[in-house]
Amino acid sequence: KAGVTQTPRYLIKTRGQQVTLSCSPISGHRSVSWYQQTPGQGLQFLFEYFSETQRNKGNFPGRFSGRQFSNSRSEMNVSTLELGDSALYLCASSFLQGIYEQYFGPGTRLTVT
Amino acid sequence: SQQGEEDPQALSIQEGENATMNCSYKTSINNLQWYRQNSGRGLVHLILIRSNEREKHSGRLRVTLDTSKKSSSLLITASRAADTASYFCATDTGANSKLTFGKGITLSVRP
Numbered sequence: 001k002a003g004v005t006q007t008p009r010y011l012i013k014t015r016g017q018q019v020t021l022s023c024s025p026i027s028g029h030r031s032v033s034w035y036q037q038t039p040g041q042g043l044q045f046l047f048e049y050f051s052e053t054q055r056n057k058g059n060f061p062g063r064f065s066g067r068q069f070s071n072s073r074s075e076m077n078v079s080t081l082e083l084g085d086s087a088l089y090l091c092a093s094s095f096l097q098g099i100y101e102q103y104f105g106p107g108t109r110l111t112v113t
Numbered sequence: 114s115q116q117g118e119e120d121p122q123a124l125s126i127q128e129g130e131n132a133t134m135n136c137s138y139k140t141s142i143n144n145l146q147w148y149r150q151n152s153g154r155g156l157v158h159l160i161l162i163r164s165n166e167r168e169k170h171s172g173r174l175r176v177t178l179d180t181s182k183k184s185s186s187l188l189i190t191a192s193r194a195a196d197t198a199s200y201f202c203a204t205d206t207g208a209n210s211k212l213t214f215g216k217g218i219t220l221s222v223r224p
Contacts, residue, residue: 004155033212043201043214056211090155101146102212104155 002027004093004105012111018079021108025072025093031055032074033102034066037088046089049074081112118215119202125221132189134218136202137182143207145178147187150199150217159187159200192222 005024013019025032033056034046045058049068066076072093078085088109092102120135136145144163148156162169162178162185169176175188189196199217 035214042216043203045211045213048211056209058211088153092156101158101161102156103158104148106155107153109153 004091004103006089006091006105006108008108009106010109010111012113013081014113015081015083017081018077019081019110020075020077021089021091021110023074023076023091023093023105025074025091026103029093029095029103030072031094031096031100032068032072033092033094034074034076035090035092036060037090037107038086043090046076078110083112086110086112119200119218121218122216123219123221125223126192128192128194128222128224130192132192132196132220132222134187134189134200134220135184136186136215137184138202138204138215139183140206141180141183142204143210144205145176145185146203146212147174147176147185148201148203148214150201152198156201189220192220194222194224196220197222 007022031050033048035043037043047066048056052068063079068074088107090104090107092104094100094102118137126132146161147159150156160171160176162176173190178185199219201214201217203212203214205212
């Protein structure tokens with residue numbers, strides 16, 4: 001079974017731009033969660049999607065949004081990028097909604113200049 | 114905000130030795146999980162322990178949970194150089210809650 005895939009793996013953007021990151025979960029997994037990882041704040045939960053609905057949201061500004069498609073693939077979007085958005089963005093999938101063992105992708109390294 | 118706090122922040126041991134890492138948390142939890150991350154890559158799930166469990170084993174890993182002290186420990190026995198990684202504990206407070214990670218412990222295993 002293929003693992004969680006994330007595209008792109010690396011991205012460099014300029015302040016003020018917007019970015020869309022993509023995540024394909026493990027086949028059969030219906031829950032997708034997104035996390036931001038930075039050296040200062042560590043791993044922080046962004047949101048969780050299950051069956052195309054956002055089920056849970058972390059404490060991030062409205063510039064961070066996401067969606068999930070009928071095939072469980074998910075995208076997250078960050079608008080009006082700030083320098084502080086530079087981070088490793090991790091996507092994780094699980095079979096069911098809620099707290100179960102999560103399978104993480106390799107992440108997208110976003111650098112905002 | 115971080116729910117789990119790992120201790121120590123960094124640990125360096127010789128191959129073959131045991132490594133013990135601790136995690137403390139602030140509020141009552143439903144489950145506690147441990148994950149491993151190799152150098153800026155994705156996390157790998159190691160073990161999940163439920164709040165009504167006290168100890169769990171998986172291969173060379175042993176996890177304990179003390180809900181009265183709000184703490185957990187991860188023991189890696191007979192460590193290998195390949196165990197060099199960052200280790201995170203993560204907690205949740207119920208089925209519809211989010212998973213909250215600690216800041217992680219950097220483990221270095223010297224060959």
